[in-house]
Amino acid sequence: MLNYYYVTAFGYANLIAMTIGLVRFKKILKPFRLFVIFLVAGAVNDALSTFTIIYWHTNAANGNIYILIEAIILLFIFYNWGSFGKRILYLLLSLFVLVWVAENLVFGSLLKINSFFRLFYSLAVVILSIDQINVTMMHERKNLFRNAKFIICFLFAFYYTFKAVYEVFYVVPMKMSDRFDQNLFLILVFVNLFTNLGYALATLWMPTKQKLTLPY
């Protein structure tokens, strides 16, 4: 079993991607800049979580607020990539906020880790990622693994699928021992580590010039 320090260190692996992203921020194309902001938001929340866990033994409040911010950033990333138009964006934004408010403010508490919204937006991100993977495949003529959008969407699909599965254990109330709970979390820690290292690769491949292609 990994100790808390290793888990925290693995969580901070996104700092590599964030640093690369910030260094390249001005050069990269505008639709990818929001992804760097997504990485920065994640790093800020990780730092905040470390702090709140040390002092209050829970990161529920900042975690619940962060996931709403993360979901909104992700929606804008997909909007910038042309996944949907303005009307669908507003619709999804309203839906996300509605579900979040209902779970965290109306039916539940902001001070408890709530899972339904996490499950809900994870599934939405997986669906949007699969759609973008197919779009990328239609336009990319060279190696897909050199395409930043493909890598990011692949990692989104990978990470948020595991996250959705993980959250199911908390959405459906069931009795779990602490050890089982920790082991469950451990899977997500490794998935998260792999994803963060993949993000670093994606930030390296982020395009600086608008490439022109025609779909097949």
Next chain:
Amino acid sequence: MDANETKTYLALLICAGILVLLIIVYVLSLMKHQRKNVTLYKEKVQAEITALENERRRFVSDLHDDFGPVLSSVKLHVASLSPSSPDDEALQKKSLHLINDMLSQIHQIANNLMPNALERKGVVIALKQFADDINSTGKIKITVSSESNDLAVVKKDEIHIYRIIQEAIHNTLKHSKADRMMIDFKNTTQDIHFTIDDNGVGYNYDSSSKNSLGLGLKNIISRVEMLDGEIFIDTAVGKGTHYSIIIPNAQNQ
């Protein structure tokens, strides 16, 4: 963890493993089909463009070998007539003038369809001549620059580079309101890098691409993809348009 939880956890790990395996298979299958699609797409574009170029060549050859000589012969016959009145002489002069116009138009059409200089002197010289023709209209000043007049490309690919630039110039003349245009070729060890810049009105690429790219731009992209190259655009309203095209050179193909 009790025995029950251990079993559940093990089942979960197996499920996670299966999920990872499925994702890997999905991605590998995607990549395999992407490669296949790229090959098929290139073959299709290549067939279309080759057919188009062959048709142009045949048309030029018909103009040059059949229509041109017949018209020249008509010119000779008309010139050999001895007019009996001043009216007939005026008619003869007018006819000769029309035939000369027609001959020069045929020459121009043939040259536009398949430039002579391209076959004989290469793409850089042919483009310089094309630019000079356009510059003589006074609408725009086009500069073609290259470290060398010989580009390291396969001879049959020169026509595609010529058409790409020709199309870009037409686009600039049609839409950009530019008065200057620069075309620059650079040979590197692996590629040929050429840039096309104008100082025109530019455009918002994101909003334009949401509708549909113009036919001219589509032709440019198709030819670049056929050459296994890449094309990048840098444009904004009021900032001109900058195309950057990279194609592998003859050694790298």
